[in-house]
Amino acid sequence: MCRVCYLEVDTSYGSYRCSTSDCNYIAHARCATDKAIWDGTIMLEGYDERSEVVVDEPWNLITDVVEQIRIGELMVASEIKHSHHDHNLRLTFSGKTKDDDSQCDGCTRPISTPFYSCEQCKFFLHKDCAELPKQMPHPFHKHLLALSNSHDMFGYSCCNACGRWYQGFSYRCYEGNCSFEIDIQCILLLDTLKHQSHEHSLFLVHNNEGTSCSVCFETLGYVAYRCMKRCDFNLDVHCATLPLTAWYKYDRHPLTLTHFDDFEPYQYYYDLCEKERERNRWFYYCVDCDNSLHLNYAIGDLPYVKFGNEIKSFHKHPLTIVKNIWNCPPCKVCREVCNGQALECKKSECNFMVHLGCRWGL
Incomplete structure (x- = not known):
């Protein structure tokens, strides 16, 4: 199977294979030389890409290991200096942060152990994120x-x-x-995905012109997952990375990402946000309370941003990312009061706020 288009390779014709004896990577000649994935560089015979690695430089962005501890037979860096922070970071294996809503500054997901943290400011990095390769x-x-x-x-x-x-x-x-x-x-997504929304395995492919996602019906982007069983099922990366469970402040149970839609017509409304729901669109659902919720209401307009951070924007002052604002001024774009994610100006005399959805047109 070609590792680019995931169709069968007829080896009686020309194809490209990995020269390493224990690797079975193969690609059609046309797929391997596609301009989107090949820059036209010709490798000379006997070339070994490992010779390009500079041994003296660290392979990640940890510029200095300040302190180490021994765990069993392994030496683990307990205090480090990282390229993307000014202060030293210390490793934590257990316990919680002072703020339960703390997020990793690398992946912006909720913080979980083990993680590195700064004792002088609210900067956190999962251990895996701190050790990402350059x-x-x-x-x-x-x-x-x-x-x-x-x-x-x-x-x-x-x-x-x-x-x-x-x-x-x-x-x-x-x-x-x-x-x-x-x-x-x-x-970090795998080339092959087994998603609960489809019975067959899906393969990560590129060159998706003229096709659309089978879930959100939007035109597929640069890369997407596709079923190769001739059932014409495509899944864009946006939908493929939706969390399978989510929490909402007005429901005490976890909400589950729901792919089926055998509800009665009168139920084509989101219970928690009271907006009309399109049939066959994914949504989050609470089985215990029989509540449904729009995707963006469950995970937020921008799930991969860190609250409290400032960004440069169209406003004359830096804007801070905030959430769950009550008794706040109305949004400067839609004029409605925000009850979720927003951008707020912290200048006392400014009184400026705009919903994240309005800011980016989501």
């Missing part, structure tokens, strides 16, 4: 991608795989005019 390849991009931080740019950025705005770490291409970037969640 560079990574992507199967459908022709250049090597470098680890970067959105805060080094404008405070936020947009992933080319899922289309979401995000903060924190990502992998970005710096070759020439190439602007390809992909967030941490998407670059």
